[in-house]
Amino acid sequence: MQKASDVLRVEGLAKRFESGGGIDAVSISVAPGSITGFIGINGAGKSTTLRCILGLITPDAGRISLFGATATAQARRRIGFLPEERGLFPRDRARDAIAFHARLKGLSQRSAYASADCLLERIGLGSRLRDRIGDLSKGNAQRVQILCALAHAPDLLLLDEPFSGLDPVAQSEVVSLFAEFRAGGGAILFSTHAMAAAQNLCDRVVILANGRTVFEGELAEAAAASPHGAVVVTSDEAGLLTAALAVGGEARPMSSAIGEATRWRVLLPPSVTHPVLMRALAEHAVPIIAFEPIKADLESAFWQLAAPAKERQAA
Numbered sequence: 001m002q003k004a005s006d007v008l009r010v011e012g013l014a015k016r017f018e019s020g021g022g023i024d025a026v027s028i029s030v031a032p033g034s035i036t037g038f039i040g041i042n043g044a045g046k047s048t049t050l051r052c053i054l055g056l057i058t059p060d061a062g063r064i065s066l067f068g069a070t071a072t073a074q075a076r077r078r079i080g081f082l083p084e085e086r087g088l089f090p091r092d093r094a095r096d097a098i099a100f101h102a103r104l105k106g107l108s109q110r111s112a113y114a115s116a117d118c119l120l121e122r123i124g125l126g127s128r129l130r131d132r133i134g135d136l137s138k139g140n141a142q143r144v145q146i147l148c149a150l151a152h153a154p155d156l157l158l159l160d161e162p163f164s165g166l167d168p169v170a171q172s173e174v175v176s177l178f179a180e181f182r183a184g185g186g187a188i189l190f191s192t193h194a195m196a197a198a199q200n201l202c203d204r205v206v207i208l209a210n211g212r213t214v215f216e217g218e219l220a221e222a223a224a225a226s227p228h229g230a231v232v233v234t235s236d237e238a239g240l241l242t243a244a245l246a247v248g249g250e251a252r253p254m255s256s257a258i259g260e261a262t263r264w265r266v267l268l269p270p271s272v273t274h275p276v277l278m279r280a281l282a283e284h285a286v287p288i289i290a291f292e293p294i295k296a297d298l299e300s301a302f303w304q305l306a307a308p309a310k311e312r313q314a315a
């Protein structure tokens, strides 16, 4: 639900490229002191949306409000942005790169360096602040890039895939950094394919499919959209379809075949339990490589809300 106090509000955003790709109807609202996950398969339109919000691309239609008013260049200075294409110069030193980004957003040289040093210390890179970006590991370079977005103490962070390239330790450090930013009243909108990170971090999620918002709401509401059923891996397509139908269910492929086998989502009526499905599979002599009940979490909800197009491709 959109509120007058939202730091970001996007309504009916559309942009079509000559290539035919683009977005058609994106809506997002981000409240102060909240973290929103922006989720969609490759090509769904996440980066295009973020670029429109930042004013890097002019949309064909739609409204973008920042901090309660139509987005202006002035308001966009209050945003910290992590682009999908990481763009730091390998020869730059970590603290210089961060301070440079802070200077671009109007901080004095002294404040910019103070901010850079404090952030590097905070993320455990205090001893590496004079290292060149090219001498850092990929994960540390990525952390420095995230700090560039944070350096001018923005009110809103827009992050395109902040977890890509980070190992689990670095991911967890970045998660705490974001949680700290939120606790200080900052708001974050981040795109990701990392469902577990989104599940741990988000207050709200926006799910995008084929350039359209198909779900926007609290994380718990999204999880409640998870269907009842099981993920089954088998090589016997005909047997699986027959067994699913026999118990009143419906089977959809989740991927193309892995060797001989395919991963299926079997959706069941609420009254049909998992053992009933297992029995039906056994009665039809379906070889089962894996059987896992569908969990009520973000990933299951994502498959339910955003994947029909993908499933059709796989079918």
Ligand SMILES: Nc1ncnc2c1ncn2[C@@H]1O[C@H](COP(=O)(O)OP(=O)(O)OP(=O)(O)O)[C@@H](O)[C@H]1O
Pocket (backbone or CB within 6 Å): 017, 018, 019, 020, 021, 022, 023, 040, 041, 042, 043, 044, 045, 046, 047, 048, 049, 084
């Ligand atoms: N500059 C551009 N010129 C032409 N087509 C573009 C351009 N930018 C994006 N597209 C197309 O628009 C669609 C949405 O792309 P976008 O990069 O926004 O998706 P995404 O959700 O960020 O994907 P990913 O998760 O792979 O980063 C795609 O079909 C893409 O090919």
